[in-house]
Structures are given as structure tokens and as C-alpha cells.
Amino acid sequence: MSNTATDWLATQFNTASWTVNQVCIPILFFVGIIGWTLNTITFSRPSLRSNSCATYFHASSWANLCVLFWSPFIYAVGNWSGYRLPARSILFCKIRIYFITMFCHTSVAFLLLACGDRFMLCSRNANRRRLCHVRIAYKMIIITIIICALLPLYIPLKYNRLSVVSNLCIIDIDFLIFDITYKSTIWAIIPPSLMLTLGSLTIYSLKQNARQIANIRIQIHSKDRQLVAMLIGQITLYITTTWPYVAMMIYNVLTQNILPSHKSVTRNAIETFALSFSANFFLYLYNAISFLIYTLTAPSFRRELFLALVPRFIRQQFHNRIGATTTLQQAENRTGKVSYIRSRAQVMIE
Numbered sequence: 549m550s551n552t553a554t555d556w557l558a559t560q561f562n563t564a565s566w567t568v569n570q571v572c573i574p575i576l577f578f579v580g581i582i583g584w585t586l587n588t589i590t591f592s593r594p595s596l597r598s599n600s601c602a603t604y605f606h607a608s609s610w611a612n613l614c615v616l617f618w619s620p621f622i623y624a625v626g627n628w629s630g631y632r633l634p635a636r637s638i639l640f641c642k643i644r645i646y647f648i649t650m651f652c653h654t655s656v657a658f659l660l661l662a663c664g665d666r667f668m669l670c671s672r673n674a675n676r677r678r679l680c681h682v683r684i685a686y687k688m689i690i691i692t693i694i695i696c697a698l699l700p701l702y703i704p705l706k707y708n709r710l711s712v713v714s715n716l717c718i719i720d721i722d723f724l725i726f727d728i729t730y731k732s733t734i735w736a737i738i739p740p741s742l743m744l745t746l747g748s749l750t751i752y753s754l755k756q757n758a759r760q761i762a763n764i765r766i767q768i769h770s771k772d773r774q775l776v777a778m779l780i781g782q783i784t785l786y787i788t789t790t791w792p793y794v795a796m797m798i799y800n801v802l803t804q805n806i807l808p809s810h811k812s813v814t815r816n817a818i819e820t821f822a823l824s825f826s827a828n829f830f831l832y833l834y835n836a837i838s839f840l841i842y843t844l845t846a847p848s849f850r851r852e853l854f855l856a857l858v859p860r861f862i863r864q865q866f867h868n869r870i871g872a873t874t875t876l877q878q879a880e881n882r883t884g885k886v887s888y889i890r891s892r893a894q895v896m897i898e
Contacts, residue, residue, distance in 0.1 A: 554814050561817035568824045569627055576829060576836050577620040583839030584613045590842075590853045600685040601669075601775045604662040605842070607689050611655035612835035618647045620832055634716055638708075641717040646703045649731075653696040655835060656739045659782055661688055663746035666776050670753030699734070702726075728801050736794040743783040750776055774846040781841040782834075789834045792826040 590596065591606035622644060626632035634641040669680045706727075707717045719727040754776065800823075808816055842849045 554812070558814045558817040561814070561821045565817070565821045565824045568821070568829050569623075572829050573620045573627075574624040576832060577616055577624055580612065580616040580620070580832075580836030583837060584609050584616075586853060587839050587842065589856045590849060593852045593856055596852060598682060599775070600680045600682050601662050601665045601779070603682055603685040604658045604665060604689070605775075605778070605838075608655050608658035608662075609838065611651045611658060612838060614651040615648060615655060615832065615835045618644055618651065620828070620836075623828060638710070638717050642704045642707050645707060645717070646700055649700040649703060650696050652835075653699055653734065654693060656735070656786065657692045657696055658689070659779070659786065660739060660742055660746075661685070661692065662775075662779055663743055663750070663783070666779060667746045667750045667753065670750055702730075724801065724804070728797055731797060732794050736790050740783075740787045740790070743786070747780055747783055750779075774848045777845040778842050778849065781845040782838060785837070785841055786834050789830055789832075793831045796822055796826045 587609040588606070591602055591609065596602040596606075622634070626634070634644050665680050665685070668676045671677055702723070706720050706723045708720055709718050710716070711718045811819075843853070
């Protein structure tokens, strides 16, 4: 490849990295804030507050908000202002990485609890179904927060080195393998495995409950089925956004002994873009666009959001207008024909 083509390719990747850092990450934060606001409004509806799975989703939304604050928000403010506090204070850098890791664990753990909740609800064991209660959900949320706060305590103790490239605190060389193994296991191996297992068992149980088995049939309401659909959407999003970051971490470990000066300009540009995209942007899509997943997968979520945002008198006027302009009255006559009356015009449909 000629030098001109190499320089052009490196310039394109550097431009893409700049776009991710200066444009995409701030947009991601604002989209996440809007989504968190709408999630909070919707999950605070009385019909969803009494549902244990919706309670886990609501708690996950708050954990996602904390992740968005400690990562995209602080990163975007540092890029805009030119004053990057994590690069100037190693203590703040440690605190930031600790809270990002903690709240990422918490968000995923709440999703796992939601998976377990739906699996229990589909069980034919009455004692298991009793665990799907809001009081139980609140207790599990508190326990989960404590566990997730304890797991990454090694970060303030072992993130003592400064990166030559970013001037940010990084893990001590002696604990690098442990850090990569820990993040790969806790983020990329255990949660997806449990999610896929519980999700598959839940779908299987739903299909089994659709049949009559030994004259016993567990009634699963439509809203509960839609919560399962929301759960599947979240699982798919989490797996999709996590693995590129894990792959990048593994690549960095394998190439840690190669100095940037020994790499070509194009390779450095590609690695910078891949790291910015996977670690600073794509990884946090899961935390930012959960509202979009809920909206696309669950009609009940859309309905509750509509009821929460649109005032009652406007909804009443809308329904009255629909009733005045398009009056549908269905009646079945003796010949088996069905008649529809639209604004006093009768249409016969055989």
C-alpha cells in the first residue's frame, strides 16, 4: 500500500475516532437521559409498580443512569472543556472506574434477577411463583447492590499505574491478567450464559403452559408475556454490545508488549478507533437505549407510557372525536352476516 493511501486511511480512522469522542458520546448521554426519564415515568405507573419484573427493570434504569453519569458524561465534559479530571487526579480516576464497574455489574445483575423472576413465574410450583412478589424484589435489589459494591473493591487498590497514551490510571502489571479474567468472566461469560439459560427455560415453560398438562394450566397474563419479550430484547442488546469490548481487551493484552512507536500510523489509528468505539461508546449502548428496546417489544409498555404522558382530558377528547367521526357498531344477524355502521352508513360483509 502506498504512503498516500496509508495516510488517507489513517486520517479517516482518526476522523472517525474524533466523531465518536466529540459527537457520538454526548448524543449517547442525552439519549440515555431521555430514555431513563421515560422509563422512570412508565415503571412508576401503578399497574407496573405491583409487578416484580417491572421493579427489576426500574432498578436497572437507575443503575444505567449512574453508569451514564460516571462514564459518557464525565468523558464528554472532559473532551469539551479540555480539563480531564480523571487524567489529573489518580484518586478521582480510581473512584470513577470503580463506580462504572459497580453500576455496570448492578445493571446486569438486575437483568439476571428479572430473568429468574420470569422463570419462577412460569413454574408449576406454587412456592416458586410466590417468589415473584414486589417485596421479594426490593430485598433482592438491596442484596444485589451490596454484592456488586464489594466485587470491584480491588480497583481502588490496584489501579496505580498511569497510561502513557491517555495518562489515565490503569491496573498494575502484576494484576493485569486477573483484571482481564475478572471482567471477561463477570461481564462476558457468566451473565450471557445465565441469561440464555434462564431465557430458554422461560420460553420453554411458556410453551408448556400453553397446553393442558395433567389438567393443570398456569395462567400467564399478556403483560407478563410482554415483559418476557422486553427481557429477551435486553439480553440480545447486552450480548451484542459487550463482546466487542471484551475482544478489544483480549487484543490489548496480547499486544501489550508492542510499543506504539513500533506500529504503523494506520495500525495506531485503527486501534485508537476500535478502543474508542468499543469501550467508550458501543459498550454503553445497553445502558442508554433500554427505553427503545422496551418500546419496540412491548405494547403494554407503550400503552402505559401513553397514559402517563398524555393528560386525561386530552385522551378523553381524542376518544370522543374518534367516536363522533367513526362510529363502529358490530352486530351479527340471523344469516351469519356481520354488519358495520360507519357514520350511519351500513356495509355488509359476507
